[in-house]
Amino acid sequence: MRVTWKPDGDVWHLGFRLDPEDGLDGTVTDGQAVRLATNSCRIQLPRRVADVHPDLLALAAWTVVAPWTTRRITFDRPVSPDLAAAVERGWGIEVGPVGGGPRAGGRLAISYSGGADSAAVAAILPDSPLVHFQRVPHPRVPNRWTHYRSDVLAKLAARTGRELTITRSDLEFTLAEPRPGYPEHHAVTAGAALMADELDLGGLAFGYELGSRWLGGGRYLLRYTPDNPMWSGDGRWGRLFQAAGLPIVLPVGGVSEAMTMRLALTSELRPYVRWCLRGDGGPCGECGKCLYKELIHAAVERRPLKTAITAARPVAAKWQKPPPYGGQEMIEYGCARVPGIETTPFGVAAGHLGATVESTSWLDHCYRPALEEIPDPWRKQVTDFMAEEVGFMTEDEERRVRDWGQA
């Protein structure tokens, strides 16, 4: 794979060419098979930036091309030996050219989507700037996804009143299959990486919570994942971001989605929290994500489920089958707490899971090893917040995390 960056005012164009051994079919770090749509994309920054460190350009490019790179990556500017080593060690890919020094920065920015998880992070770190990725159409790829309201999310982010940088990109359209989206989950940071020198960034905080970081997330079902290759500090992506002077920080890596929901909805950001990508005036209330998040929301507020979605609807189909489910810990948590769950689309799942408030109370507390992963400059602030607002898991509760999927 060979990549080329071309700046044009505030827009950076990325082009890439396959090496003889590369193909259109690739695999994402989480195992998802993907197919390439086109070999160019662009990132529009809020302003023209003087220059970007080659390691940041390489990092941003790698988040896009990694799934299709099989043997060697050739950047258009020499990258630091540390960054080359991180790619070589993490992926077994040759990197060139190598030369030049590493980069560093000072501030921690939040990769802010506007959902409950990243809003919780923003509440924990009230002084950190937000960086928002906004999807824009690709000039060459037909857009079949016009219902995706990235403009609404960007407007909500702007209303938070926080220091905000919006980067616009069509990089998701480099993915033909399964559908447009981030080629690697980390591609959401491509714009932030390009702005990192300009904003003096020395770390990037994400909203990945306990489930995504330690319990296998949506794709690895029912598995304790201390070595999560996407998000662990010592995983291949963790080491790569570290090498580019932008270590991954997961302030809510130790708490469940129930806690991030509670933290987000009790914060000043509540009016701007939106996990639905479709709604215009508000969440659509019709999609699978709205249904899943409503279960958590209702559980946190200990109230009946408010939804028009019935068990017969396609978005509720997976809950009519037996487990395992993606994000199963939250399904258990919700089923144990929502009054009248039997008559909701989660009734069948609740019957299979047989969860109780006692069996899911570990999800009300913070998993300490997650805090140990947070780099030094920011660990204390997050730890203090968790001690004050959430509380820590007992030894028994921590064992529930480690035994997840084993019972």
Place this chain on the structure above:
Amino acid sequence: MAKRLRRAVRAWFDARYIPRAEHRDAVRDILWEVQAAGRELAELRREVETMRARLAKPVTAPVTAPVKVPDPRQTARWDDAHRLASETASAVDHLLQNEILLWQAVDRIDLEGAT
């Protein structure tokens, strides 16, 4: 003297009590008002009965605007436009993917020429 006194006392009483004729008028007025109220009540009862009867009736289908049947020639054109858009988008997908592979082939020739 006694006669004069009696007349004075009667006059004094008469001044304080309503004469029989006036009583009769008042009673007639009140009776008329009661009858009028009775008629109004009967009228209201009838209205209530009609409303009840209307509610008890099965709900008829809501009145809808007459469904405008689109011209079949027009729907055929819409279907055709949708088919063309889908096929064009899918063709562009393949064109873009072929372009990637074409560049890969071009680069391979360059590489072979260089070695």
